[in-house]
Amino acid sequence: QLLESGGGLVQPGGSLRLSCAASGFTFSSYAMSWVRQVPGKGLEWVSGINGGGASTYYADSVKGRFTISRDNSKNTLYLQVNSLRAEDTAVYYCAKGGCSNTICARGSQGFDYWGQGALVTVSS
């Protein structure tokens, strides 16, 4: 099970930290990703991290503004989102990769479990 939290309303230029609490599997053995969906639009991969946490990857649209991290002792995935823009308004999903390695952090084996999502609204 994956459970996101930390979403909400934030002003342009503001920051948030999204969390994803994992249970039911050995968290450290799997890469994780964040995927978002702008209301009425399609899915967009945002960021991925390998099982150990040493390798991180970002979409060009968020590079330099978002930071993915994980605490394997707490079975939790994070996404620090800074310098938020209106176009970052979306439902943010955490998703589990099919293995631990770096290409699994980028969906090579698909994302086999997803959370219910956390809504981030960027508006003044």
Added chain:
Amino acid sequence: QSALTQPPSASGSPGQSVTISCTGTSSDVGGYNYVSWYQHHPGRAPKLMISEVSKRPSGVPDRFSGSKSGNTASLTVSGLQAEDEADYYCCSYAGSNNVVFGGGTKLAVL
């Protein structure tokens, strides 16, 4: 990185088969056997239906199948059922460009 190209909509009657295409480039779909497909009912978590072009996860009905030819991947749903009505997204590993999703296809069961 441009999104993969999917038809915006597809439809079929119960019991029929429908195929959804997903066209990319040699840098994503055509370059790797790492295409996955997701079913998304609005308001619910997306569900993995196919991984690595044609692998069906446990619990996914065998009515769902995937294939690839060149830069185009396809998802076929056979024996359409009412509960198959949903949005479907393809996704590909894209090397240094990381990950790219398709724009999504709304499947209607008439």
